[in-house]
Amino acid sequence: MGAMLVACFYIEFKKRKLLRSSYSLSIVVALAAMMTMSSCNVKPEAIVTGKDQCCFCKMTVSDPKFGAEIVTVKGRNYKFDDMHCVLAFINNKMLEVKEIKEVYLTDFASADHQLIKATEAALMQSEKLNSPMNGNIAAVGDTHSIQKLMEEYQGTSVSWKQLVK
Numbered sequence: 001m002g003a004m005l006v007a008c009f010y011i012e013f014k015k016r017k018l019l020r021s022s023y024s025l026s027i028v029v030a031l032a033a034m035m036t037m038s039s040c041n042v043k044p045e046a047i048v049t050g051k052d053q054c055c056f057c058k059m060t061v062s063d064p065k066f067g068a069e070i071v072t073v074k075g076r077n078y079k080f081d082d083m084h085c086v087l088a089f090i091n092n093k094m095l096e097v098k099e100i101k102e103v104y105l106t107d108f109a110s111a112d113h114q115l116i117k118a119t120e121a122a123l124m125q126s127e128k129l130n131s132p133m134n135g136n137i138a139a140v141g142d143t144h145s146i147q148k149l150m151e152e153y154q155g156t157s158v159s160w161k162q163l164v165k
Contacts, residue, residue, distance in 0.1 A: 042075045044104045044115045056085035056094075057133060064113040065138065066131040067106040072099045084135030087163055103160075105139035109149065114141075118160045122146035126155030137163070 047067040053060055055078040061067055068086040070078040072095065080086040086103065089095065104115035105123075121139040124146055129136040137158065140146050149155060 042071060042073065042101055044069050044071055044102075045077050045079075047079050047106065047113075047115070052079045054079065054081040054085050056080055056089045057082075059132070061132075063132050065106060065108045066129075066135070067113070067115075068118075069104045069115060070095065070100055071102050071104065073101045074099070082131045082133035082135040083137040083139075083163070084131070084133040087135070090164060107141050108138035109140045109145040116141045121160065123158045123160065123163070124149050124153070124155040125158050126150075126153035128153040129155070 047061055047064070047069060049061050049064045049067075051060070052067075055070075059081055061079065061081040063081070066082050068080040068083060070080075070086065070089070072078075078089065078095070080089065083105070086105075090097075090100075090103075103118040105118050105121050106113045107116050107121075116139060118139070121141060122143050122145070123137055123139050125137045126149075127136055129138055131137070138149060138153075138155075140149065146157065150157065
């Protein structure tokens with residue numbers, strides 16, 4: 001779509017004889033390349049605690065241990081403050097399943113709370129977690145960490161497939 005816009009721009013200016021030099025053509029080609037490359041960014045963005053707002057409940061993300069993010073095939077990012085909100089967002093079909101490229105969850109056990117793919121995460125549910133919207137589900141990137149968490153919080157293991165049924 002961006003390339004079509006640039007092509008129309010080029011043709012219109014060529015008609016009006018405003019693009020006479022190869023230098024002007026180079027600028028148009030560079031702009032077209034930048035526009036098409038920038039629209040292909042399909043990866044998660046860092047969740048900023050205290051600044052980002054949950055796309056479902058509209059509350060400010062307050063706890064870095066429980067965040068989540070949906071990235072669409074078009075590169076749009078939806079951020080959430082709790083597993084409850086991301087699951088409600090998906091179950092209420094606020095976004096078509098075919099539009100979702102990936103769901104990321106905050107790694108509860110890592111110091112920087114990096115985002116990990118939901119399909120690759122080990123998940124644990126426990127009432128003792130006290131997450132912002134009472135989803136009370138923690139995600140971690142490895143099975144060793146989940147065993148420690150289950151002992152500490154008396155939790156039960158759940159899978160991403162079980163949660164999105």
